[in-house]
Amino acid sequence: MSTSAGHGAAVRIAACGKTFADGTRALEPATLDIDRGETLVLLGPSGCGKTTMLRIIAGLELPDTGGKVLFDGKDMTSVPIERRNVGMVFQSYALFPNMSVSDNIGYGLKIRGVPNEERAARVAELVALTNISGLENRRIDQLSGGQRQRVALARAVAIRPGILLLDEPLTALDAALRDRLRGELNRLLRALGITTIYVTHDQSEAMELGDRIVVMQKGTIAQIGSPREIYFAPKNRFVAEFIGAANIIEAPIEGGQLVLPGGRQPIGGDATVSAAVAMIRPETIRVVEAGSAPLSGLIDSVSFIGDRQRMVVSGVSGKLLTVDAPNAVVAKAGERVGLLISPDAVRLLPPES
Amino acid sequence: MSHKFFVWLCLLPLAVVTVAFFLLPMARLVVTGAEGPQGLAGYLAILTEPRYRATLINTVMLAAATTIVTLIVATIAGMFLQRHRFPGRAVLIAMLTFPLAFPGVVVGFLIILLAGRQGLIGDLSSRLFGERLVFAYSIYGLFLGYLYFSIPRVILTIMAAVQKLDVGLEEAARSLGASPWAVQRDVVMPALAPAFVASGAIAFATAMGAFGTAFTLATNIDVLPMLIYTEFTLAANFSTSAALSVGLGIITWFILAIARSFSGSAVAAAG
């Protein structure tokens, strides 16, 4: 096993749209390049077309005419899934109930005519890799959700696929287990280094796992970028609000400053416009003594979360402003505070379309 | 009133029905079977007497063939009907299930219309080859009748089972490289096994005991229910007909038990 040197195939999706038989337009024609060994996350709210995109790459759906799917430059559009050499993990896991755990993991190898001994060795390797030793002879209905998830992953990886496709593999699990498996999955994907396309609607999952994230909105690609880019430089309001918490402020601009009820806030970058929609992340706002900052407001509420505290401040902008302050800051509801925001932390978004 | 007492009270009607309509007549039947001139050996006659034995073998073979062919036809048709949407589908399903209400006599009648002396197939073959093809009164006519009788029942069960199949399993198998045949063999058939056993058992038992069709067609076929009828009404041979009845019941029950235990592991796994 090597590090993320880049295994598997590079994927190109060219102008792939999808209109279902009943007329539902699930995907607008989209073009997307995925590098060898990269982990790409498709992220978006329910019904935005993530699964549809994944199924087109897998070969379970045909794109509308004109769309093409290429693996390593080879046109795969009309190649059926059984000859695409992709590993798939389904949300429901889709493990074969009539086979034992090891038969499930070895199924793809059996279909390929891999001799028994070699197959057993590969199954043993994957059992160890996915931490399910001792369960080899269990039936599927004798496994917990987390164990099923591991078996599904082992089964998909066993065939040494060129591309690994995962459709919300952790959604069916409870929160604590999800967090643990997410880390485990991350290490495993890095170790395998296979080109991976991972569908989720959970932004923290996307951040942790993705080399790049594709944010989708109603069948279109809203933004493609690294987790940092997506978080700090969202291209529009939808992305800003979908990823993490965001304060969206609409205000006029005068002399490179946002003019707000609570004072004036300098902004970086393009200051020539006369009005803007600005995004400010809650954790970029510093709470200081009232009067020692250009902005001030009245604390509405404080909720202590542990590693930080979330304050809601009124009177700064037209709406309530969310502020994440370090847990050491002492402030009570009803107090007047000053708010210090670096000009770089104010991100101007295009006016709403 | 205690909870336990209440449960027992609810079981009372079941107990009465079981005793009155099931246990008592069955016991009487078993006793009658042993009351012939040969006594208990009357039961042995089912197997030793050549005519009885031949009839028994005929019946089992016919029922087995009916079950197998019905399952094959109904599985292919049921799968297709459940998985495809096409104009006229609802009408087709309605027509397929139309014969459900027909008694065996009507089915026999239909077979005569189809393959009897004045039948459709006869007309056609005499026009094409100059020879009348008549098989309604043979074991093939009976076989056709039984098929006609059991296919609609089995199709409905299979369709319901196909509807419950998890398409994700088939897609998973395909993603692992399974050809369409391999998907059927490794995923679909095992998942349908419980439906095969349930509907196959009904088809088999029905074919073992079907009387109306055999009676309508009967010229040169001997099946167990017909034999029981002749022994009972024509020969007034009560003890033999009782012994044959008990034999019919036990043999059918035994074969079904074997089928169930064979598919038991598959059923448990797919359950």
Ligand SMILES: Nc1ncnc2c1ncn2[C@@H]1O[C@H](COP(=O)(O)OP(=O)(O)OP(=O)(O)O)[C@@H](O)[C@H]1O
């Ligand atoms: N077979 C189908 N026929 C018609 N419409 C469909 C079909 N499959 C999906 N759709 C529609 O296409 C759109 C996108 O569906 P898709 O399953 O790709 O969403 P998703 O982003 O995966 O959502 P989720 O997070 O809920 O899984 C939805 O509006 C859905 O209703």
Ligand SMILES: [Mg+2]
């Ligand atoms: Mg989905």
